[in-house]
Amino acid sequence: MxxxxxxxxxxxxxxxxxxxxSSAPDREEADARAALRxxxxxxxxxxxxxxxxxxxxxxxxxxxxxxxxxERFRLLRSYGVAKEAFLHSNELAEGALxxxxxxxxxxxxxxxxxxxxxxxxxxxxxxxxxxxxPGGGKGVxxxxxxxxxxxxxxxxxxxxxxxxxxxxxxxxxxxxxxAISRRATALQEEIISTSRKRR
Numbered sequence: 001m002x003x004x005x006x007x008x009x010x011x012x013x014x015x016x017x018x019x020x021x022s023s024a025p026d027r028e029e030a031d032a033r034a035a036l037r038x039x040x041x042x043x044x045x046x047x048x049x050x051x052x053x054x055x056x057x058x059x060x061x062x063x064x065x066x067x068x069x070x071e072r073f074r075l076l077r078s079y080g081v082a083k084e085a086f087l088h089s090n091e092l093a094e095g096a097l098x099x100x101x102x103x104x105x106x107x108x109x110x111x112x113x114x115x116x117x118x119x120x121x122x123x124x125x126x127x128x129x130x131x132x133x134p135g136g137g138k139g140v141x142x143x144x145x146x147x148x149x150x151x152x153x154x155x156x157x158x159x160x161x162x163x164x165x166x167x168x169x170x171x172x173x174x175x176x177x178x179a180i181s182r183r184a185t186a187l188q189e190e191i192i193s194t195s196r197k198r199r
Contacts, residue, residue, distance in 0.1 A: 022077045024066065028086035032059050035093035039100060043168065048099035055092035062086040111170045114177035115161050121184035122154050128188050132195040143194050150187055154180055
C-alpha cells in the first residue's frame with residue numbers, strides 16, 4: 001500500500017509539472033510586453049538603444065518559441081523555455097528603462113552645464129560693460145548703449161533654452177547655448193576694445 005501511495009504521489013507531481021509547462025505563458029508575455037512599452041515611453045530608443053534591443057530580441061525569441069509550442073499536439077506542448085525567455089525579456093526591459101532614465105538625466109545635466117556656461121558668458125559681458133571707464137565721445141556712448149541692448153537680447157535668448165532641455169531636445173539646446181556663449185564672448189571683446197577708446 002505504501003508503494004502504491006508513493007507511486008501515486010510521484011505521478012501527481014509529474015502531472016502538475018507537465019500541466020504547468022503546458023500552460024501558455026500569457027501573463028509572462030503580457031508583463032514583458034508592458035515592460036518594453038514602459039522602456040520605449042521612457043525614450044529607451046534614444047538613450048538605451050542597446051539595452052532595449054536586447055530586451056526586444058529576447059521577447060521575439062520567446063514569441064517564436066511560444067508559437068512553436070502552440071503548433072504542437074496539446075499534450076506534447078511545453079512552454080517552459082518560452083516562459084523563461086519572457087521573464088528574461090521583462091528583466092532586460094526593466095534594465096533598459098533604468099538605463100534610459102539614467103542616461104537621459106546625464107544628458108540633461110550636460111546641456112544644463114552648457115546653459116550655465118552661456119549664462120556666465122552673458123554675466124561677464126554685463127560686468128565688463130558695468131566696469132567700463134567713464135568718458136569718451138558721443139560715438140563711444142552710442143556703442144556702449146548698443147552693447148547694453150545686445151546683452152539684453154542675449155539674456156532673452158537664453159530664456160528659450162530651458163524648455164528645450166525639459167523636452168529632451170538636447171542637441172537644439174546645446175547649439176543655442178554654444179552660439180550664445182560665442183556671441184557673448186565676441187561682444188565682451190568689443191566692449192573691452194571700445195572701453196579703451198574712452199581712456
